[in-house]
Each structure stands twice: as C-alpha cells, then as structure tokens.
Amino acid sequence: MSKFDEIRSFHDHEVNEALAGIARDPMMKALMGFTFPDTDEQVWLEQFKNVHSIKDFQHNFIAFTIRQILAKSSEGLTTSGFDLLDKNTPYLFISNHRDIVLDTSLLNLVLLETGHIMTASAIGDNLVQKSFLHVLAKLNRNFLVQRGLPLREQLQSSRLMSEYIEQILHHENHSVWIAQREGRTKDGNDATQQGVLKMLAMAAGDIPLADYFKTLKIVPVSISYEYDPTDSLKMPQLLAQHREEEYIKGKNEDFTTMLSGVLGQKKRIHLHAGNVLDAELDDIAANSENKNKQLQAIAQIIDDSIIQNYKLWPTKFIAYDLLHNTDTYADQYTEQEKQLFVRRLEMRIDPSDAISKDYFLAMYANPLVNKIKSEQKLPD
Structure with missing residues (x-):
C-alpha cells in the first residue's frame, strides 16, 4: 500500500488487468469504434492483451483517438515553444484551462510527437464518477484532485497531491500537467489561483519557496481554440453569477460538456510552451521574504506568460x-x-x-x- 493509492494513476503492472476489466464496456466499444472506424472489434480486443504499460496504451490507442478528434472536429493543431524544451527533462506544465479532456490530451500528443516526456495530469474526481471513466483516466496517467472535501480534509488532500507531484517529477521522471485554477475558465479571463501554487509549495519542506519552485521547472502553457465547442454550455453558470445565484450542475452536465468539448467544432487550435521559470524566481526571492507576496508574484509571471503567448484567432x-x-x-x-x-x-x-x-x-x-x-x- 502507498499513501498515494487513493489519487494515483495505475502502475504499469496493473495496466493489463485494468484494461481487460473495461475492454467490453459499451463506452470502450464506442471509443475504439470512433478511433478505428474500419477495424473489427475483435482486432483491438486482441491487441489490448499486449498492452502492459501506460505508455503502450497511450502510444498505440489514445494518441490515435486524439488524432481522430483533431481530424473530425478541428482545422488543425499548431504549436510553438516546445523546441526550446529539453527532451529528457520532466517539467511542470501549468496552463490555462478551457476543455475538460482536450487541454491535457493535446499537450500529451504534442509531447509524444516531439519526443518529449509525457505528463501525468490532474483531473477532478467529480469528472470520473462513472467507473469506466475512472479506470480510463488512471490508464492515461491521470491523478485525482479530490473535490468537495471538508476544510481539514482539503488541507490533507492538498498536501498529499503536492507530495505526489514532487514524487512524479523528481523520482518517477515524468512531467506533470495542472491547470492554473480549479475548474475551467468560463469567461475567457485566464488567471492563476494562488491556492494552486500554495498546494505545490506544501512539499517544499525547509527549502525556500523560490528555490523549490525552481526544482519543479514550471512551464506556463497557453492553449487557444478558435471556437470553443462548449461556449453556450458555459452561459448558465455565468448568468447565475450575474444574478448572484448559486449554480447547481445538472446530473450529467460534466459528461455532456466532456463530449461536446471532444466532438464539437474547434476550428484551429494553438499550444504555446513558455519559458521555464528560473531567473524570475531569484528576483522574486530577492525582492520579498513574504511567502504570500512571492506566491502572488509567481502567479503574475505565469499569468503574463499565458496571456502574452495566447494565440489570438480572428x-x-x-x-x-x-x-x-x-x-x-x-x-x-x-x-x-x-x-x-x-x-x-x-x-x-x-x-x-x-x-x-x-x-x-x-x-x-x-x-x-x-x-x-x-x-x-x-x-x-
């Protein structure tokens, strides 16, 4: 038993059995039918038996799924900045967040196709309530962000996640993706929540904040869709905020939004990898010893990078x-x-x-x- 068992993705030795457990699920049949429309079901069921790692599953199946999504629902994906990253270094990618599934999936496809280390990615446990989605997420190296906990448990959960991210980056040699804020941005205003950075800092121990953040090798990522396929779905929540009313999600709202984001028309998409945060962190440490002010300054640097490098479509x-x-x-x-x-x-x-x-x-x-x-x- 590991202290990370509640939130971690599968270990490679667990992958084959986990995949076998959902192989005949109707949702897997739909996913593979979409991915390989001209392939008989028995073919990919047989191929699943040879999958013994997350890498096998992502390279041989999910990468094809994402390429199909791009082919059917976009006019292409372009990138910039990734050529400046070292292919053997794990990074902490912090990005703006528009789409539940695609933001991290597209990043991983780019990393795969450019020969970089792929990511373990944070996903809210509210998005994987269905058993199939929970297993599929863990097969894609997703780890769970626990939502809706009481205050004391929130703190424990944040510390656990901070330690797990540190473990992935520094001991498992994988990159990590996390959104700059909890939940997707609904209004187009991309801003880094200090709470996300506070969570990351919990694993620092006695290391000064700026020094620890340098070890994380933070790369701000700007994700820009020409059309947001979920644009109209975001309106009810924005209207509730406008009326100062509590917004309560519908029963299958997250799942509906996931499908709309994946299958809806996006036109052109661009991903930009910013510069690794380094010298700026030294400047922040030199200008203030106050931890909250340092976190505020780091959030501002991430925001500036994401906003300035955001591709502005027509x-x-x-x-x-x-x-x-x-x-x-x-x-x-x-x-x-x-x-x-x-x-x-x-x-x-x-x-x-x-x-x-x-x-x-x-x-x-x-x-x-x-x-x-x-x-x-x-x-x-």
Missing part, C-alpha cells in the same frame, strides 16, 4: 468589435469569418437575451482585452 477580434460596436480590429478578420461567427452566435444564443449575448462575446474577447492590458504593463 474570433477574438470579431467578438471584441461586436461587443463594443466598433470596427477597431476589422483588419484582423475577413467578412466571411465575421458572418460565420455571427451565425454561430445567433444559433447558440437567444437574440432577445442581451445579457447572454454580452457574456458570450466577452468570453471570446477577453483574451484580447487581457493581452492589451498585459502589453501596457510591460516595461519599454
């Missing part, structure tokens, strides 16, 4: 101009691109619902607004 400029009734950025998009976006807006939002329309447009426009603000703060 949809961001169109949404800004529509929201402000201007043509300020008309040179950034074509009339056809604008018409397609307006049509999407009209199909997804009731034209008489002005508040939802503004939230929808702001969701797309905010990365542009934040990039402008970030550039205004930069020194000359």
